[in-house]
Amino acid sequence: MSAAVAPERAAGSGRRARAGTPGISPVLWLVVPGVLFMLLFFVYPLCYGVGLSFQGEGGPFSAYADFFADRFVSDHGSRESILVTLRLALAASLINVGAALPIAYRMRGPIRGKRIITATVLIPMTLGTVFVASAMNNVLGPAGWINKALLAVGLADEPVALTGNFTGVLLSLVISGFPFSFLLMLGYASGVDPSLEQAAAVLGAGPRARFRLIALPLLLPGLTITFCLSFVLAFGVFPSATLVGNDAGPTRVLSKIAYTEYANAQYATASATAVIMAVVQLAVLGLVLALRSRLYRGSTAGGKG
Amino acid sequence: MTADTAVRRRITLTGAVTWTGLWAFIGGLLIAVTAVVLSSFTQQLSSGWLPGALTTKWYSGAWSYFDLPSLLTTTLLVALAVVALSLLVAVPTAFALSRLSFPGKRLVMLLFLVPQVIPTMSYAVPLATLVYQLRLNDTVPGLVLVNLVPSLPFAVLVLIPFVDQIDPRVEQAARVFGAGTRQVFVRILAPLMVPGLLAAGVLTLVRVVGQFELTFLVAGPNSQTIVVALFGASLQAGQLPSQQIDAMAVIYMLTTLVLLLIALRFVDPTSVAARTRR
Numbered sequence: 001m002s003a004a005v006a007p008e009r010a011a012g013s014g015r016r017a018r019a020g021t022p023g024i025s026p027v028l029w030l031v032v033p034g035v036l037f038m039l040l041f042f043v044y045p046l047c048y049g050v051g052l053s054f055q056g057e058g059g060p061f062s063a064y065a066d067f068f069a070d071r072f073v074s075d076h077g078s079r080e081s082i083l084v085t086l087r088l089a090l091a092a093s094l095i096n097v098g099a100a101l102p103i104a105y106r107m108r109g110p111i112r113g114k115r116i117i118t119a120t121v122l123i124p125m126t127l128g129t130v131f132v133a134s135a136m137n138n139v140l141g142p143a144g145w146i147n148k149a150l151l152a153v154g155l156a157d158e159p160v161a162l163t164g165n166f167t168g169v170l171l172s173l174v175i176s177g178f179p180f181s182f183l184l185m186l187g188y189a190s191g192v193d194p195s196l197e198q199a200a201a202v203l204g205a206g207p208r209a210r211f212r213l214i215a216l217p218l219l220l221p222g223l224t225i226t227f228c229l230s231f232v233l234a235f236g237v238f239p240s241a242t243l244v245g246n247d248a249g250p251t252r253v254l255s256k257i258a259y260t261e262y263a264n265a266q267y268a269t270a271s272a273t274a275v276i277m278a279v280v281q282l283a284v285l286g287l288v289l290a291l292r293s294r295l296y297r298g299s300t301a302g303g304k305g
Numbered sequence: 306m307t308a309d310t311a312v313r314r315r316i317t318l319t320g321a322v323t324w325t326g327l328w329a330f331i332g333g334l335l336i337a338v339t340a341v342v343l344s345s346f347t348q349q350l351s352s353g354w355l356p357g358a359l360t361t362k363w364y365s366g367a368w369s370y371f372d373l374p375s376l377l378t379t380t381l382l383v384a385l386a387v388v389a390l391s392l393l394v395a396v397p398t399a400f401a402l403s404r405l406s407f408p409g410k411r412l413v414m415l416l417f418l419v420p421q422v423i424p425t426m427s428y429a430v431p432l433a434t435l436v437y438q439l440r441l442n443d444t445v446p447g448l449v450l451v452n453l454v455p456s457l458p459f460a461v462l463v464l465i466p467f468v469d470q471i472d473p474r475v476e477q478a479a480r481v482f483g484a485g486t487r488q489v490f491v492r493i494l495a496p497l498m499v500p501g502l503l504a505a506g507v508l509t510l511v512r513v514v515g516q517f518e519l520t521f522l523v524a525g526p527n528s529q530t531i532v533v534a535l536f537g538a539s540l541q542a543g544q545l546p547s548q549q550i551d552a553m554a555v556i557y558m559l560t561t562l563v564l565l566l567i568a569l570r571f572v573d574p575t576s577v578a579a580r581t582r583r
Contacts, residue, residue, distance in 0.1 A: 052431065106324075
């Protein structure tokens with residue numbers, strides 16, 4: 001598709017180039033406002049932040065040293081928070097994508113009640129973090145419905161801690177993140193041509209083989225994108241870690257530390273935390289994409305054979 | 306076709322697990338929504354299962370305590386301004402990026418891609434510092450400025466596939482008949498891009514209304530959006546009754562719901578996706 005358009009484009013820009021100033025098409029000027037804005041308000045602050053992170057009180061790398069030595073003014077446990085954030089985000093995005101894939105795959109065709117199911121699943125998109133957090137505390141909290149039920153039935157002697165810890169934050173990340181993964185996966189799943197699977201069925205492939213050999217390899221690029229975007233969403237979030245979890249302990253996430261340092265006017269350490277956050281997240285995304293490029297080739301070959 | 310329906314009717318283990326999971330999610334969701342809505346009408350929290358007396362006083366409280374009209378005005382003002390400005394700049398950018406190939410194009414694409422994949426906090430902190438230096442903190446223009454940073458590149462990325470679909474020969478034909486760049490934009494491209502503009506506009510609007518980190522760092526007492534006010538109130542858990550916060554959370558939910566429903570009247574996301582594929 002793009003190959004067919006490419007010569008057209010080249011011909012068009014060539015004609016314009018000849019008509020206008022030689023070499024540079026006048027249409028190129030259209031990019032300038034957008035690029036200028038991004039340079040001024042994205043790249044400059046980003047570089048400024050990186051520069052700031054090297055201006056700690058005790059030398060260029062002191063802010064980073066403080067981070068890894070847990071010496072921040074407001075927080076103790078900054079080094080561990082990398083693991084906390086990673087664990088939360090990875091678990092949330094694995095659950096989201098793992099649940100979205102089979103459901104979206106089964107809903108790709110015409111199914112009774114599809115519109116209602118889709119609309120219901122999308123409700124969390126409108127709720128907002130505070131709503132979800134409040135619901136978690138009302139339902140799962142120490143005085144919530146679940147604990148009341150457990151106590152009434154006699155399954156537990158004292159309220160089970162479902163909020164104020166890792167589980168609570170993970171659940172709220174799943175509630176708010178799943179609709180997004182589902183919507184994306186539904187788009188990718190309905191993009192797979194059904195005739196491919198019908199052909200496989202004619203050739204004698206059972207449902208399992210059709211899914212593993214035909215649908216999964218075709219869905220893998222979409223699956224990777226969904227995982228990455230869902231990871232990005234879960235990695236940066238701190239309202240739910242504060243409201244449902246316990247941000248002084250088990251769910252102290254990186255963005256919370258960056259914010260606290262910023263609020264305490266510790267700009268060097270706040271920037272260092274932000275830089276570490278970006279590096280960790282980009283490392284995970286890079287790893288996933290590298291893994292996919294290896295997996296993808298293998299699966300396609302399997303599908304052909 | 307018959308083979309396909311026969312397969313779907315058969316109950317498999319994986320199918321049962323999938324559907325049970327889906328219904329568990331939907332059930333949990335409905336319980337969660339019920340819990341918060343019920344709590345927002347509760348007079349007094351009790352140890353029983355259901356509230357004793359119902360009241361609407363938390364909703365009138367939302368009006369007086371939170372100054373809801375000004376919160377709504379700020380939220381909508383910021384959201385609409387960000388959407389309008391994003392589209393205004395993103396349309397020409399997406400057009401040029403879709404039609405032209407030039408040295409450094411990959412770098413420009415990267416410039417619009419990176420804000421989507423790095424954590425908001427990592428640029429929010431220095432950006433907020435910059436906004437303070439410009440003395441734009443706690444003002445609506447300041448909020449618009451910080452929200453444009455993720456919204457503009459997002460709109461560009463959403464719009465590029467839509468421009469790709471428009472046949473360049475249509476523009477060339479218009480140019481042959483003497484249309485200038487401005488005329489090509491207004492009379493040829495704009496009508497053809499309406500679905501793309503709506504999709505990008507709606508998605509940007511929803512993102513801006515829900516955007517927390519950036520707005521939170523720049524907002525002040527005079528320029529609060531609903532999300533920021535709500536989070537601030539729920540942080541001071543002891544000072545406000547939880548029913549008051551729940552009432553506010555319900556109001557926020559209704560606001561986004563109304564925006565989303567209005568948006569979905571104009572755009573059907575599945576049909577947009579279907580058109581993109583072809």
